[in-house]
Amino acid sequence: xxxxxxxxxxxxxxxxxxxxxxxxxxxxxxxxxxxxxxxxxxxxxxxxxxxxxxxxxxxxxxxxxxxxxxxxxxxxxxxxxxxxxxxxxxxxxxxxxxxxxxxxxxxxxxxxxxxxxxxxxxxxxxxxxxxxxxxxxxxxxxxxxxxxxxxxxxxxxxxxxxxxxxxxxxxxxxxxxxxxxxxxxxxxxxxxxxxxxxxxxxxxxxxxxxxxxxxxxxxxxxxxxxxxxxxxxxxxxxxxxxxxxxxxxxxxxxxxxxxxxxxxxxxxxxxxxxxxxxxxx
Amino acid sequence: xxxxxxxxxxxxxxxxxxxxxxxxxxxxxxxxxxxxxxxxxxxxxxxxxxxxxxxxxxxxxxxxxxxxxxxxxxxxxxxxxxxxxxxxxxxxxxxxxxxxxxxxxxxxxxxxxxxxxxxxxxxxxxxxxxxxxxxxxxxxxxxxxxxxxxxxxxxxxxxxxxxxxxxxxxxxxxxxxxxxxx
Ligand code: SF4
Numbered sequence: 199x200x201x202x203x204x205x206x207x208x209x210x211x212x213x214x215x216x217x218x219x220x221x222x223x224x225x226x227x228x229x230x231x232x233x234x235x236x237x238x239x240x241x242x243x244x245x246x247x248x249x250x251x252x253x254x255x256x257x258x259x260x261x262x263x264x265x266x267x268x269x270x271x272x273x274x275x276x277x278x279x280x281x282x283x284x285x286x287x288x289x290x291x292x293x294x295x296x297x298x299x300x301x302x303x304x305x306x307x308x309x310x311x312x313x314x315x316x317x318x319x320x321x322x323x324x325x326x327x328x329x330x331x332x333x334x335x336x337x338x339x340x341x342x343x344x345x346x347x348x349x350x351x352x353x354x355x356x357x358x359x360x361x362x363x364x365x366x367x368x369x370x371x372x373x374x375x376x377x378x379x380x381x382x383x384x385x386x387x388x389x390x391x392x393x394x395x396x397x398x399x400x401x402x403x404x405x406x407x408x409x410x411x412x413x414x415x416x417x418x419x420x421x422x423x424x425x426x427x428x429x430x431x432x433x434x435x436x437x438x439x440x441x442x443x444x445x446x447x448x449x450x451x452x453x454x455x456x457x458x459x460x461x462x463x464x465x466x467x468x469x470x471x472x473x474x475x476x477x478x479x
Numbered sequence: 480x481x482x483x484x485x486x487x488x489x490x491x492x493x494x495x496x497x498x499x500x501x502x503x504x505x506x507x508x509x510x511x512x513x514x515x516x517x518x519x520x521x522x523x524x525x526x527x528x529x530x531x532x533x534x535x536x537x538x539x540x541x542x543x544x545x546x547x548x549x550x551x552x553x554x555x556x557x558x559x560x561x562x563x564x565x566x567x568x569x570x571x572x573x574x575x576x577x578x579x580x581x582x583x584x585x586x587x588x589x590x591x592x593x594x595x596x597x598x599x600x601x602x603x604x605x606x607x608x609x610x611x612x613x614x615x616x617x618x619x620x621x622x623x624x625x626x627x628x629x630x631x632x633x634x635x636x637x638x639x640x641x642x643x644x645x646x647x648x649x650x651x652x653x654x655x656x657x658x659x660x661x
Contacts, residue, residue: 242641249606249639257554257608266544266554266607304553306544306627316514318626347559347581347604379652380559380582382604434655438603439582440641441655471605 201335202282203479205291208275208339211477212295215341216271217303219473220263223254226409227386227472230447234384234437243442247384250437250470265471268305269343271296271325272403278334289327297321308346328400342407342474348385348467351377354399357461366391366463367426373465374430374446379439382469386410387430387449390464392456402466405450407474414451423449437470447472483637487535488576493598496642498649502600503637508537508579509620512558514628516566523569530621531630534574537600541579542627543617544607552617552633556607557581560599564588571595579640583652593648600640601651613638 223231231254235247257264273292283291300307300322309323310316332338353373357365370389377385390401414420426449436442447470456462484492486506496502509531511519519529540560544553560567560580567578568591576597581604584592592599602610616634623629643651 246603249603249609253606253609256612260608260611261547262550262608262611263544263554264608265605266542266556267558268544268554304545304547306542306553308542308627318628320626345605350559375656378583378656379601379604380561382581436655438601438641439652439655440601469605 199335200280200282201278202284203337205283205286205288207479208283208288208291208337209295209298211339211479212273212292212341213298213302215339215475215477216296216299216305216343219341219475220268220303220305220343221257221261223264223471223473224475226411228254230410231470234444234447238437238442238444240436240442242440243436243444246437246440247444263305265345266306267308267345267347268300269345269473270309271322272342272344273325273327274338274340274342274404274407275327275329276332276338277329278336279331280335281337292325292327293323296323296325337479338476339479340407340474340476345382345469345471348377348381348469351381352402352464352466354395354462354464356395357463359459359461361461363422365461367429369463370426370449370465371429371433373467374435375433377467378435381467382471383435383439383446384437384444384470385446386468386472387426387446388466388468389449389451390466391451391453391461393454393462394456395462397454398462398464399466401452401454402464405452406466406468406472408450410448410472416453419451419453423451486537486635488537490535490576490596493576494596494646496598496645498642498645498651498654500642502640502642504537504640505636505638506634508539508633508635508638510539510541510543510631510633512540512542512628513562514625515622515630516563518622518625520566520569532574533570535576537577537579538570538575539579539633543611544627546617552611552614554607555611555614557602557604560584567591571597584644589644589648589650592644593646596646598642598646599644601643602640610638
């Protein structure tokens with residue numbers, strides 16, 4: 199059965215989600231932060247984590263964004279194949295949701311229209327929209343605004359198959375070490391392994407939207423996640439890069455089939471303001 | 480050590496600050512980030528005067544989110560300082576006393592800090608809601624067309640920062656990573 203959905207419904211939801219996710223950290227992230235504050239050994243690290251918890255409370259009570267970098271709006275739409283959008287252009291409906299959310303929610307407009315001419319678009323559009331077609335008649339919307347302190351420290355490396363899992367570990371550790379304080383640790387580390395050049399990057403981005411603490415399904419990937427989290431937290435970078443044993447809250451690894459000649463590996467770092475919110479229409 | 484200091488800076492006082500010290504700043508500081516720095520550089524390249532005299536002042540690398548009606552400012556945490564590394568040595572040589580940002584600096588910036596007896600502080604990245612409460616007044620004083628990237632004068636009270644690079648060239652981030660090299 200074909201289900202009709204008005205595009206204004208998409209606009210309305212995206213508008214609300216942009217605001218919600220910039221003011222309130224999702225439950226999974228808030229829990230991970232609380233846990234980290236209890237476990238942190240470094241004196242300065244503990245103090246910083248305490249401030250970050252206070253920051254979350256102030257954002258809620260003062261109705262102010264958790265961080266002034268309210269990000270570029272990354273949006274995933276999983277569209278059921280039995281859905282028919284009516285009443286307008288879907289892409290434009292998404293942009294309108296971002297526009298309304300960022301203007302009415304007092305969020306920062308951080309987007310320039312041309313990467314070289316660099317003139318601010320003043321409404322935070324365009325969004326980065328990823329659509330996929332899935333079975334069914336529902337639409338899943340994920341809104342995940344991304345700050346660039348951590349985005350700038352992300353990387354993709356086309357490893358050789360012979361470099362194997364050790365090569366992957368090296369890339370992850372090097373990326374985190376070089377990011378140091380710049381990416382606003384404690385981090386969530388999203389990793390994409392496999393696919394093609396662009397697929398690996400997308401896998402890494404999607405890994406960041408996974409609820410923090412939820413482990414990968416495949417046993418060898420799950421143990422790789424655990425091992426990397428431990429190794430990263432031994433780097434000593436700590437909260438704010440000021441020393442301590444909480445450098446990352448989680449490592450999420452997503453994988454995909456790849457070519458016999460390749461081992462693409464992407465590491466997308468996200469700061470502790472790892473914003474992601476999901477709704478189903 | 481913990482200190483309470485005033486801004487603009489007392490150059491003699493800041494010479495006593497050491498990497499790792501926790502400092503509360505009260506007084507007047509200014510914001511500027513990428514676009515404002517680029518414009519200042521172009522102004523200097525054209526042989527023109529800058530809109531402000533940076534002598535003994537602090538630049539806070541920050542672009543706030545918009546203020547709600549009746550509020551002073553929106554969320555107001557630091558941005559990554561290294562993007563301003565190209566411009567900072569020049570401003571330090573012109574008398575800039577301190578910078579607040581987050582993250583590492585280049586060797587050129589470190590040299591310029593030592594040469595001029597200046598200081599680089601870090602504020603906690605991603606604590607923009609908390610930090611906004613320490614900002615009591617905010618006013619755009621130059622480059623208004625740059626929006627969030629305009630130069631703002633801020634009156635701050637007990638604004639919390641940590642000394643990362645002191646006037647002797649000690650670098651807290653380096654000290655931390657050396658402690659952890661196995
Ligand atoms: S990296 Fe994250 S916490 Fe840091 S300034 Fe950017 S959005 Fe904020």
